[in-house]
Structures are given as C-alpha cells and as structure tokens.
Amino acid sequence: MAEASSGEGPVFDLLCQLIARKSLTPDDAGCCDLLESRLAPLGFSFERIDAEGVTNLWATLGSGAPLMILAGHTDVVPTGPLDQWISDPFVPSVREGVLYGRGAADMKSGIAAMVCAVERVLAAGPLRGTLAFLITSDEEGMARHGTRHVVDVLRQRGVKPDYAIVGEASSNEILGDRIVVGRRGSLGCNLRVLGKQGHVAYPHKGDNPVHRLIPALAELVATQWDNGNEHFPPTSFQISNFHSGTGANNVIPGEADVVFNFRYCTESSAESLKARVHAVLDRHCPSYEADWWHTGEPFLTSHGELIGAAVASITELTGGTPEFFTGGGTSDARFIAPWGAQTVEIGPINDSIHKLNEHVKIEDLAALSRIYEGVLLRLLG
Ligand SMILES: [Zn+2]
Structure with missing residues (x-):
C-alpha cells in the first residue's frame, strides 16, 4: 500500500x-x-x-x-x-x-x-x-x-x-x-577488592579493602596510558561507579566495588591495558576479582x-x-x-x-x- x-x-x-x-x-x-x-x-x-x-x-x-x-x-x-x-x-x-x-x-x-x-x-x-x-x-x-x-x-x-x-x-x-x-576501542571492568570485615576500633583484626583500593585507583587515575597519535586522542581511563560500606559507621567493610572504563586508541591494546591494570592491583590488593568486558576494538x-x-x-x-x-x-x-x-x-x-x-x-x-x-x-x- x-x-x-x-x-x-x-x-x-x-x-x-x-x-x-x-x-x-x-x-x-x-x-x-x-x-x-x-x-x-x-x-x-x-x-x-x-x-x-x-x-x-x-x-x-x-x-x-x-x-x-x-x-x-x-x-x-x-x-x-x-x-x-x-x-x-x-x-x-x-x-x-x-x-x-x-x-x-x-x-x-x-x-x-x-x-x-x-x-x-x-x-x-x-x-x-x-x-x-x-x-x-x-x-x-x-x-x-x-x-x-x-x-x-x-x-x-x-x-x-x-x-x-x-x-x-x-x-x-x-x-x-x-x-x-x-x-576508539572500549574496555571496561567490574572490580571487586576483597578485605575482611571488622570493627573500626580493632583495625588490626580487619582488612579494609577501601584502604587498599584508594592508592591503586590514585595510581590508575594518574597514569598516562599513551600519548594518542595524529588520528586519536590519548587513551582515557574513567571510574563510573564506586561502592563500599555496610551503612554502619563503625564497621570496616569486607569488600569494595568499582566499575571503570577505558576508551582507548590504536597506541594501546586491550591486552596491554589489562596487564598494566593488573600490575597496579597486584601491588596494592592481595585479593580481588576483575571481570573485564571488551565491547570494541x-x-x-x-x-x-x-x-x-x-x-x-x-x-x-x-x-x-x-x-x-x-x-x-x-x-x-x-x-x-x-x-x-x-x-x-x-x-x-x-x-x-x-x-x-x-x-x-x-x-x-x-x-x-x-x-x-x-x-x-x-x-x-
Ligand atoms: Zn545510531
């Protein structure tokens, strides 16, 4: 019709x-x-x-x-x-x-x-x-x-x-x-850093995952991943979500969750970025789970x-x-x-x-x- x-x-x-x-x-x-x-x-x-x-x-x-x-x-x-x-x-x-x-x-x-x-x-x-x-x-x-x-x-x-x-x-x-x-390519990660829940008055009995995560994130945020090239801006790293805490003010949390994303240029690869992130995390966080997703080269x-x-x-x-x-x-x-x-x-x-x-x-x-x-x-x- x-x-x-x-x-x-x-x-x-x-x-x-x-x-x-x-x-x-x-x-x-x-x-x-x-x-x-x-x-x-x-x-x-x-x-x-x-x-x-x-x-x-x-x-x-x-x-x-x-x-x-x-x-x-x-x-x-x-x-x-x-x-x-x-x-x-x-x-x-x-x-x-x-x-x-x-x-x-x-x-x-x-x-x-x-x-x-x-x-x-x-x-x-x-x-x-x-x-x-x-x-x-x-x-x-x-x-x-x-x-x-x-x-x-x-x-x-x-x-x-x-x-x-x-x-x-x-x-x-x-x-x-x-x-x-x-x-640009897109690479993301759901990161969970594991610690040990405890009383804030007895920090030696707990293991605060936020305290482990913060210096790791500070390092990741400050990293220059590459310099880009004539066609692309430099690779960028952005944290989109950050969550931890039980809601109580006297409890060391047992875990901390972060979501971050790379928009990366042809000077970096998904594998190289992952390896560099793991190198930082390995130095700061004894126990963590990283669930990566890669949605485009x-x-x-x-x-x-x-x-x-x-x-x-x-x-x-x-x-x-x-x-x-x-x-x-x-x-x-x-x-x-x-x-x-x-x-x-x-x-x-x-x-x-x-x-x-x-x-x-x-x-x-x-x-x-x-x-x-x-x-x-x-x-x-
Ligand atoms: Zn469209």
Missing part, C-alpha cells in the same frame, strides 16, 4: 514512515519489511540473518567486487518522559523546517537517504560490483545479535567487503562538516578511495571540507571495519541524538541523500 506523499521529498516521506514504526531495541517494528518493499523493485535479493529476536536484513544487488555496504540500524533508544516531548515521538511532526521524532537523526534519516540515493542512482543505470544493505534492529542495545552476528555469518561464507558507509549522525554543526573515520580507515569519494561528494554539495573525527561513542562500524572494509560514518547533525525532541533539518535530508549518491557514483559508477 502506497503511503501519501508530503511534498517534502522522497527521503522525508520514507523517514516519516520509518519514524512511525515504533522500533525500540530490539524490535524492528516492520521497518525492514518497508525497506524490502522499496528495494525489491530495484532487483535486490534479500536474506534475513535474524538472531535472538533481532531482525537483520542483508540485501544485495549485483555480483563481484567491489562490494559496497550501506549499513544502518532501525532500532531507536527509549523516548524518556513523554510529557517532555513537544509532540509524540512516534508521530513525525514538522515545526519550522525541522522534523521531530525518535530516530529522526539516529539513524532513520541515514537509512531513508541511502535508500533514496540508491533508487536515483539505479534509475540512471546499472552499477558495477555489488551493492548491499546491512540493516539491524540491535545497535542501541547490547549489539550482540545485530551487525556483529551478520558479519560473523558472512565472513564464514567468505564474503569480503571493500567499502562500507554507516549512516550514523556524524555531522557537528552543519551537514557534512564532519565524517567519522575511526573509533579501535579502528581507523586510512585515506583511500572511500574517504576520497566521501570528501569529493561532500565538497561538491556543500562547498566545505569535512573534518575527520575519531571521538564519540561506538557504532557498528567497529564490527564492519575489522572485516576488511574501508569504513566511514556519514550522517546528519548529531546534536539531538538520544535526547528528548530528537530532530533533523528537513533541508538536510535530500542533501544527505545526494552525498551518498555522489559516493556511490564515484566508486561503483
């Missing part, structure tokens, strides 16, 4: 249809069905690589190299308090040239702009190589069964990508002023055809040159880049992502689609 045209253009229309589908992680809410209905007439073949309630769409057109992947996620983060939204987050609404709705920037606009770019490009003629969409409904959650799973499956089949564009909101102040060419796409095509396309459209950015949080690019694809993130302005009243400028939608079109034509035209 065709949905009504607004007169604001095809990207706007498709984006509105996507926003109206309430796709809270990991619920795709029919977004991939809608995308298939748009891509089927273009000749795409579809495979659902679903896992554990997550919808994963792998859609391909053509054959052979180069393989260009357009990647995105249909899931959105929770709305937060509904009474603080000016309009219903799942009813797209326009005010003064801006479209409001959950997912407007992160990242249903990227997906809509990609689909419309592909429609225009293919209307003008066939492309060389293979064009693919990799769409998941689990990016905002644990992201275990989304892109990571699809990459594992395709890698086992011997699929080798050349390029990937992730449609995450990368722009800073104006569309195309920034593209993401790398991301750092990656960096060096200057090659993809970045060249992205810069040329953006410059042609906006007249500006994008900044190459490697900060910010993680994205599914962390799974695609290590697969061997030159990977960049190009998308709308990111100032409202995950916030109340998430929005995107309507004029940016068609422009973003032109940027993707320019990259496709340069690399596959």
Whole structure:
C-alpha cells in the first residue's frame, strides 16, 4: 500500500514512515519489511540473518567486487518522559523546517537517504560490483545479535567487503562538516577488592579493602596510558561507579566495588591495558576479582578511495571540507571495519541524538541523500 506523499521529498516521506514504526531495541517494528518493499523493485535479493529476536536484513544487488555496504540500524533508544516531548515521538511532526521524532537523526534519516540515493542512482543505470544493505534492529542495545552476528555469518561464507558507509549522525554543526573515520576501542571492568570485615576500633583484626583500593585507583587515575597519535586522542581511563560500606559507621567493610572504563586508541591494546591494570592491583590488593568486558576494538580507515569519494561528494554539495573525527561513542562500524572494509560514518547533525525532541533539518535530508549518491557514483559508477 502506497503511503501519501508530503511534498517534502522522497527521503522525508520514507523517514516519516520509518519514524512511525515504533522500533525500540530490539524490535524492528516492520521497518525492514518497508525497506524490502522499496528495494525489491530495484532487483535486490534479500536474506534475513535474524538472531535472538533481532531482525537483520542483508540485501544485495549485483555480483563481484567491489562490494559496497550501506549499513544502518532501525532500532531507536527509549523516548524518556513523554510529557517532555513537544509532540509524540512516534508521530513525525514538522515545526519550522525541522522534523521531530525518535530516530529522526539516529539513524532513520541515514537509512531513508541511502535508500533514496540508491533508487536515483539505479534509475540512471546499472552499477558495477555489488551493492548491499546491512540493516539491524540491535545497535542501541547490547549489539550482540545485530551487525556483529551478520558479519560473523558472512565472513564464514567468505564474503569480503571493500567499502562500507554507516549512516550514523556524524555531522557537528552543519551537514557534512564532519565524517567519522575511526573509533576508539572500549574496555571496561567490574572490580571487586576483597578485605575482611571488622570493627573500626580493632583495625588490626580487619582488612579494609577501601584502604587498599584508594592508592591503586590514585595510581590508575594518574597514569598516562599513551600519548594518542595524529588520528586519536590519548587513551582515557574513567571510574563510573564506586561502592563500599555496610551503612554502619563503625564497621570496616569486607569488600569494595568499582566499575571503570577505558576508551582507548590504536597506541594501546586491550591486552596491554589489562596487564598494566593488573600490575597496579597486584601491588596494592592481595585479593580481588576483575571481570573485564571488551565491547570494541579501535579502528581507523586510512585515506583511500572511500574517504576520497566521501570528501569529493561532500565538497561538491556543500562547498566545505569535512573534518575527520575519531571521538564519540561506538557504532557498528567497529564490527564492519575489522572485516576488511574501508569504513566511514556519514550522517546528519548529531546534536539531538538520544535526547528528548530528537530532530533533523528537513533541508538536510535530500542533501544527505545526494552525498551518498555522489559516493556511490564515484566508486561503483
Ligand atoms: Zn545510531
């Protein structure tokens, strides 16, 4: 069934249809069905690589190299308090040239702009190589069964990508002023330091884990882990949680818990950071349990055809040159880049992502689609 045209253009229309589908992680809410209905007439073949309630769409057109992947996620983060939204987050609404709705920037606009770019490009003629969409409904959650799973499956089949564009909101102040060419790695730890509970009046009979932990943490906080490099800021260490104590004022606690996280650059590795942390802990804490989690390796796409095509396309459209950015949080690019694809993130302005009243400028939608079109034509035209 065709949905009504607004007169604001095809990207706007498709984006509105996507926003109206309430796709809270990991619920795709029919977004991939809608995308298939748009891509089927273009000749795409579809495979659902679903896992554990997550919808994963792998859609391909053509054959052979180069393989260009357009990647995105249909899931959105929770709305937060509904009474603080000016309009219903799942009813797209326009005010003064801006479209409001959950997912407007992160990242249903990227997906809509990609689909419309592909429609225009293919209307003008066939492309060389293979064009693919990799769409998941689990990016905002644990992201275990989304892109990571699809990459594992395709890698086992011997699929080798050349390029990937992730449609995450990368722009800073104006569309195309920034593209993401790398991301820091993320390594975290739940640390429990064990002592011996006792009476504060008899400290020799207890073993205070807080007293053991504090000098260890002071050392970790003061450590310069590396100096970064021309692409990345230095690795950072941050404590996010600290808890100890029984609540009583006369009891030495028996344990102390800390949660900390590294955002690390390519000058350090997860293994080297772990080893250095353990060396500090071993000196200060006779007994502790460290439960590490590693949610992403750092990656960096060096200057090659993809970045060249992205810069040329953006410059042609906006007249500006994008900044190459490697900060910010993680994205599914962390799974695609290590697969061997030159990977960049190009998308709308990111100032409202995950916030109340998430929005995107309507004029940016068609422009973003032109940027993707320019990259496709340069690399596959
Ligand atoms: Zn996102």
